[in-house]
Amino acid sequence: MRILLLLFTCFTILSCSSTPSPAINYSATQQNCVRKLIQFKQTVKTQGVQDAQLFWTPDYPSLAFDRFSVALISQLTSDQSKAQWLNYVSRQAEIQRKIEYKNLRNKNAINFENQESCAKQLTTSLAENNQFWSQLQQHPPIITSNYQNWQRIIGLYPVSKLFATPSIHTEKKRILSGFIEPVDDDTITYAIPDKPRLTQQEIQSWFSQTTARADLHWPLLTDDQLTQLLAFYTPEFRVESVSLDDKPGLVTYVSDDQAAVNTNAPIVYVNHSFTQFHGRILLQLNYSLWFANRTAKSSLDPYAGKFDGVLFRLTLDEQGKPYILDSIHHCGCYHMVFALHEELQFSPTSTKIESPTRLHIYQPQSADILKISVSNGEHMIKDVYWGESNPFTRHLTSLNYQTLRSLPTPEGLNKSLFDKNGMLLGSERLERFYLWPFGVASPGTTRQIGQHAVAFIGERHFDDANIFDTLFLKP
Numbered sequence: 001m002r003i004l005l006l007l008f009t010c011f012t013i014l015s016c017s018s019t020p021s022p023a024i025n026y027s028a029t030q031q032n033c034v035r036k037l038i039q040f041k042q043t044v045k046t047q048g049v050q051d052a053q054l055f056w057t058p059d060y061p062s063l064a065f066d067r068f069s070v071a072l073i074s075q076l077t078s079d080q081s082k083a084q085w086l087n088y089v090s091r092q093a094e095i096q097r098k099i100e101y102k103n104l105r106n107k108n109a110i111n112f113e114n115q116e117s118c119a120k121q122l123t124t125s126l127a128e129n130n131q132f133w134s135q136l137q138q139h140p141p142i143i144t145s146n147y148q149n150w151q152r153i154i155g156l157y158p159v160s161k162l163f164a165t166p167s168i169h170t171e172k173k174r175i176l177s178g179f180i181e182p183v184d185d186d187t188i189t190y191a192i193p194d195k196p197r198l199t200q201q202e203i204q205s206w207f208s209q210t211t212a213r214a215d216l217h218w219p220l221l222t223d224d225q226l227t228q229l230l231a232f233y234t235p236e237f238r239v240e241s242v243s244l245d246d247k248p249g250l251v252t253y254v255s256d257d258q259a260a261v262n263t264n265a266p267i268v269y270v271n272h273s274f275t276q277f278h279g280r281i282l283l284q285l286n287y288s289l290w291f292a293n294r295t296a297k298s299s300l301d302p303y304a305g306k307f308d309g310v311l312f313r314l315t316l317d318e319q320g321k322p323y324i325l326d327s328i329h330h331c332g333c334y335h336m337v338f339a340l341h342e343e344l345q346f347s348p349t350s351t352k353i354e355s356p357t358r359l360h361i362y363q364p365q366s367a368d369i370l371k372i373s374v375s376n377g378e379h380m381i382k383d384v385y386w387g388e389s390n391p392f393t394r395h396l397t398s399l400n401y402q403t404l405r406s407l408p409t410p411e412g413l414n415k416s417l418f419d420k421n422g423m424l425l426g427s428e429r430l431e432r433f434y435l436w437p438f439g440v441a442s443p444g445t446t447r448q449i450g451q452h453a454v455a456f457i458g459e460r461h462f463d464d465a466n467i468f469d470t471l472f473l474k475p
Contacts (some may be wrong), residue, residue, distance in 0.1 A: 003354065013061050019281065024131050026122075027125075027459075030125055031152070031159070032118070033062075033118035033122040034122065036063055036114075036115050036118050037062060037119060038058050039117065040110060041056060041114060043104065043109065043110065044104065045420075047104055047105055048420055049100055049103040049104055049105075050420040051099050051222075051405055051416075052142060052407060052420060052421055052422030052448055052450065052451055053422065053448050053449055054066055054092050054450065055070075055094070055143045055144070055453075056096065059139070059141070060141065061119075061138075062090060062119045062120075062122045062123045063086075063089040063090055063092075063093050063123070064089060064092040064093035065089055065092070065143065065462050066092070066097045066273075067464055068274050068276070068430070068463070069088060069089050069117065070140055070142075071465030072276075072465075073085075073140045074137070076136075076137075076239040080214065080215050081122070081214070081215045081216050081376060082127070083127060084214055084216065084218060084220065085124065086126060086127055088220075089117075090120075090123040094119065095402065096335045097119070099402070099405045099416070102414045103406050103415055105413060120242070125293065128361070132391075135295070137233065140143055146452070147439035147440060147442070148441055149439065151191075151437060151438075151441075152437060152439040154437075155436060155437020155438070156437065156440075157437055157438065157439065160339045160437040160438065161438070164457065165236060168354060172357050173448060175336075175357055175380060175381075176359075178380060178381075179383055183382070183383065184376065186240060186241050187239065187240050187373070188239055188241045188394055188395065189237070189392070189393045190235055190239065190248065190388055190393060190394050190395075190396040191236045191268050191369075191389070191390065191394075192231055192268075192395075192396050193396075195232055195234070196231055196232050197227040198232050200319075200320070202230070203320035203321075204319045204320055204321075206225050206320065207219050207319055207320045208319075210291055216281055216373065217280070217281060217318070218281045219281065219282070219283045219316075219318075220469070221275075221283070229283075229285060229286050229316075229320070229364055230272065230398065231398060233370070234268065234270075234287060234398070235287065235314075235318075235370040235371060236373060236387075236389070236390060236393065237289065237373045238372065238373040238383075239373075239374045240374065240375050242377065243295065244263050244292060245291055245292055245293045245294070245295045245376075245377065246277075246291065246295075246376045246377070246379070247266065247292075248263075248264035248266050248267060248268065249261040249262050249265065249266065249292065250264075250265055250267045250290075250399075251267075251417060252444065253408065253415060253456075254408050254410070256411050256413070256415070257411070258411050259307075259417055259424070260292065261290050261307070263292060266394055266395070266397065267289075267290070267396070267398075267399055268286070268287050268288065268289060268397070268398055269287070269289075269398075269399050269400070269401040270285070270287055270399070270400060270401060271400060271401035271402060271449070272285055272286065273286060273313075274465070275465060275466070275467065276465050276466050277315075277468045277469065277470075277472075278472075278474045278475070280318060280322065282315050282317065282318070283315070283316050283400060284315045285313070285315075285316065286312070286313050286401065286449075287311070287312045287313075288309060288311045288312070289309055289310050289312075290307070290308075290309040291303065291308040291309055291378075291379055292308075293306055293308060294308035295376070295377035295378070296375065297377070300430070302430035302431040302434075303429055303430075303431055304429075305427060305429050305430075305444070306426050306427055307424060307427040307446050308330070308378075308446075309328055309329065309330040309379070310328060310330070310379055311327060311328050311449075311462075312325065312327045312376065313326050313327065317341070319383065321341075322340045322341075322370065323340055324337065324338070324340060324341075324468060325340055325361070325370070328452060328454055328462055329368075329409075329425075330446040330447060331425075331427075331443070331444050331446055331452075332440070332451075332453050333443075333454075334357070334380065335356035335454040335455070335460075335462070336356055336357040336358075336385050337358050337359075338357075338358075338359050339358075339359070339361070339472070340362070340363065341362075342360075342362060344472050344475065345470060345472065345473045346358050346471060347471055347472055347473055347474070350458075353455055353457060353470075354455040354456055354457035354458055354460075356454070356455075356471070357383070358471070360384060361384050361404075362386075363386040365389060366388030366391055367387050368386075368388055369386070369387060370384070370385075371383075371384070371385055371387050372384050374429055382433050384425065388402075404416070404418070405418070407449075417448075418448040421441075422450065423441075423442065423445050423447060424445065424446035427444075427445050427446035428444065428445050430444075431443050431444045432445065438456040438457070439453075439459075442470070449463070450463055
């Protein structure tokens with residue numbers, strides 16, 4: 001007991017001691033802007049409507065960060081790369097502020113247009129502020145880990161992982177066994193109607209043109225190009241459908257505090273992200289299906305409960321071709337990685353960190369669409385393959401994932417689907433009572449993008465900027 005208390009005390013001291021970032025010398029006008037932005041965030045916090053998808057810090061009040069943008073900081077060596085990066089993180093912050101403002105119940109004290117004008121002026125001033133760039137390099141934002149060290153200390157993690165490892169391997173074998181089972185006859189195939197008529201040559205020209213303009217070779221496509229790509233590469237989803245729990249739908253608020261999935265209209269939620277793969281910046285297309293429930297297999301099924309869903313992430317290579325597919329459930333569970341190119345070779349596994357389920361899926365010449373089969377009830381991937389488009393599908397409508405950050409309620413207000421910690425209240429699972437020693441807060445609970453821990457042994461986040469560097473050898 002004394003040892004546990006000593007460990008906990010040491011952890012507390014280490015976690016609470018940090019070197020404060022030096023203040024940037026702003027002009028009087030800029031300082032006024034800083035105060036407005038910080039006061040806005042304080043109002044957001046007071047009303048409990050913080051958005052957890054991006055990280056915000058008062059050190060850089062007009063900016064917001066994800067793990068990818070933070071990882072790029074050390075590579076910002078030219079004026080061009082700095083300008084692109086600053087535009088990216090300021091745009092992220094602008095979107096976040098709009099969402100949080102929309103979700104405020106009381107907006108009376110805020111002049112939002114004036115605040116946004118102020119934020120743009122502040123960001124513009126940072127471009128030529130050497131002190132800002134120096135501070136950024138010396139004191140980059142630190143995005144909080146989704147692992148709680150105190151849980152691992154109290155839960156005797158070194159011992160717990162020894163007992164858990166065999167069960168993890170058994171579960172992976174069970175998941176892989178689903179790939180050799182036939183898909184049920186009651187399967188419904190969903191697909192996007194009227195896909196854009198793009199050619200690989202056209203897509204490649206988009207990528208070559210935008211990366212040629214960037215020192216970082218960052219594929220910053222236009223909004224229209226991204227919309228077309230998301231539609232063009234949307235997979236066909238083949239879902240075994242035994243009950244309403246197996247129909248992907250629209251997430252809505254049915255009361256001020258109660259969200260639900262409306263299965264009358266099949267929906268896929270889409271957005272894009274970026275990753276670094278052995279020094280290359282690659283574009284990622286994200287597709288998210290939401291289900292009303294994970295069906296219980298028994299009266300005490302620890303994995304069953306309200307809300308379920310799967311997030312599919314398609315990483316494109318530098319020419320805009322499908323390169324890697326990986327997937328998680330919305331809780332961060334069941335990470336699966338599919339290599340879509342023959343040049344990719346998986347790294348050797350390590351006992352220090354849990355490996356995802358891994359498979360190679362190669363594309364035949366005649367195939368033009370990625371097809372993903374999902375099981376009924378637990379919504380597990382049970383097949384991934386390339387094939388020809390099926391003309392007999394149920395139409396799937398695309399919605400931007402960002403809409404989940406601010407949904408209308410019956411009372412005429414707006415509210416995020418997720419709480420201030422990026423959790424979906426009401427989606428908790430019984431498994432949280434025995435998986436907590438591995439450091440993940442409320443295992444099994446549905447989470448917002450940016451909050452997904454995907455390994456119980458070791459640490460890995462779904463949005464880690466270099467996640468594939470650890471999973472694949474350098475081509």
